[in-house]
Amino acid sequence: MKRRVIHIDEEKCTGCGLCVHACHEGAIGLVGGKARLLRDDYCDGLGDCLPACPENAIEFIEREAAAYDEKAVIAEKMRRAQAEIHARMPAGGCPGSMAKTIVREAEPGAVSESGQAAPAHGVNSASNASSSENPFPAPAGGVSTVVNVPARLSNWPAQIKLTPVNAPxxxxxxxxxxxxxxxxxxxxxxxxxxxxxxxxxxxPKLDGVDYTEKLAQIIAENNVRSVRVARMQVPCCGGLERAVRRAVAIAGSQNGAGAADAVVGVRGADITGGAVDAIGAVASSIPVQIDVISSDGRIVAVG
Incomplete structure (x- = not known):
């Protein structure tokens, strides 16, 4: 049917997210840093989002679109509410399993506005070299000089089995x-x-589960932009790679994505030192990259 729905000009959109909060039906989401109409049947055509946009990037247009589905909107609201509650609740009663984003303000060794370097952490840093004061001496071979390596983990929990599917x-x-x-x-x-x-x-060997379904749900429901896989060279690690490949294919088919844009590649050099090229494609527009690491810490070719 032809009806009035919103249109978002991605060139004007700055990704502020104000329209996402203004849309009570959940029709708008941020994808790749830009606001996007996620589903036509969630848009009621009333335009609560229009005055919220400071860039005038949203307007009404008349086009072929699915009819507004209030039941679907209510069902989605209930699902998201449950997911939010689940994300905030400690899994299994453990406070350490609560989903949260980690914000890192001052990294070790980073220079502040005053010009002072933040203190380096770790018992084997140069500032902690005294064996009389340090109960954990440096390994044989001397004190490590590598102290300015900031941690990059930005989410918690990190375990696939523990993380909520709709963690923010x-x-x-x-x-x-x-x-x-x-x-x-x-x-x-x-x-x-x-x-x-x-x-x-x-x-995959220790957890004893197939990650495919959960990963597919995470990718499909959260508009994941790209997926990279880091696995060991040992055969049992192949289960992780296969699960991700299947998950991306499933998520792509659910979102109607095509296969032409997605190529699975390997980064680094193979065992013989040669360059590694693309190794295949999956049915999704989500870029996927596979990295295989040997036990001696080298990035090597897949299989």
């Missing part, structure tokens, strides 16, 4: 799905993999 930090994020061992095997994990990404970790 997933919305429009770049997602890293990493095997448990990767952060220990690869020294620069925080800078090379974790920086700028929401992180989920798991071990």
């Amino acid at each position: 930090y997933f919305q429009g994020c770049d997602l890293l799905v990493a095997a448990d061992c990767t952060a220990f095997a690869y020294g620069a994990f925080h800078e090379d993999f974790l920086k700028g990404r929401v992180c989920l970790i798991g071990c």
Whole structure:
């Protein structure tokens, strides 16, 4: 049917999110830092969002669109309310499982406006070198001089099994799905993999579950922009990669995404030192990258 719905000019949109809160039907969401009409049948055409936009980026247009579905809107509101409650509640009664975003203000070694460097942390930093005062001496070979490595984890919990599907930090994020061992095997994990990404970790062998369904739900319901996988070279880690591939394909089919835009690639050099090219495609417009790490901390080729 042809009816009145909103149109958002992405060129004018600054991603402030005011229209998202002004829309009581939940028809608008932030995708890739821009406001977007998520579903036609959630838009009632009344335009509560128009006066909320400081950039005049929203207007009414007449076009073919699904009829406003009040029942669907109410059902979605109830689902989101339940998800929000679940995200705020400690899972299994453990306060440490509550979903939260980690904001890091002053990183170790970072220079402040006053020109003073923030203190470095860690018992083996240069400022803690005295063996008489330090109950945890540096490993044989001397005191470590690497002290200015900031932590990049921005979400909690990080375990796939513990994190709520609709935790707020997933919305429009770049997602890293990493095997448990990767952060220990690869020294620069925080800078090379974790920086700028929401992180989920798991071990398909120890957890004994298939992550596909939960990952597909996270990707589809939160408009995840890209997915990167960091896994070990050992065969059992292949389950993590397969789960992500299937999840992205499922999420892509649910969102009507095409296969042409998504190529799975490997970053780094293979065992023989040669360059690694793209290795395949999945049915989604979400970019996916697979990184395989050897036990000696090198990024190697897939299989």
